[in-house]
Amino acid sequence: MNAKAVDYSRIAQSPQFKALMAKKKRFLVPTSLFFFAYYFTLPLLTSYTTVLNAPAFGSVSWAWIFAFSQFIMTWALCILYSRKSSEYDKMIEDITSSNE
Numbered sequence: 001m002n003a004k005a006v007d008y009s010r011i012a013q014s015p016q017f018k019a020l021m022a023k024k025k026r027f028l029v030p031t032s033l034f035f036f037a038y039y040f041t042l043p044l045l046t047s048y049t050t051v052l053n054a055p056a057f058g059s060v061s062w063a064w065i066f067a068f069s070q071f072i073m074t075w076a077l078c079i080l081y082s083r084k085s086s087e088y089d090k091m092i093e094d095i096t097s098s099n100e
Contacts, residue, residue, distance in 0.1 A: 020091045035073070041066075042063070042066050046063055
């Protein structure tokens with residue numbers, strides 16, 4: 001096999017790679033913090049308050065609405081990341097092609 005050795009330490013020190021990591025961090029840290037805050041709000045509110053016990057409509061309480069909204073929030077974040085990842089993939093292609 002005629003595989004070319006990749007110098008990962010040189011890639012890791014490149015300004016393009018550092019820009020990629022900074023861009024991903026600017027997206028992932030706030031998104032992750034939002035996800036965890038939203039996720040842990042339901043168990044905290046249901047354990048320590050009665051605010052979600054009120055009926056939203058019929059016999060469905062706000063706790064059920066909030067629980068269902070977590071699925072929607074997770075799907076939305078996954079779709080958002082999938083769209084953002086195409087930018088990251090382009091940056092990765094540029095980094096690897098410039099370091100060959």
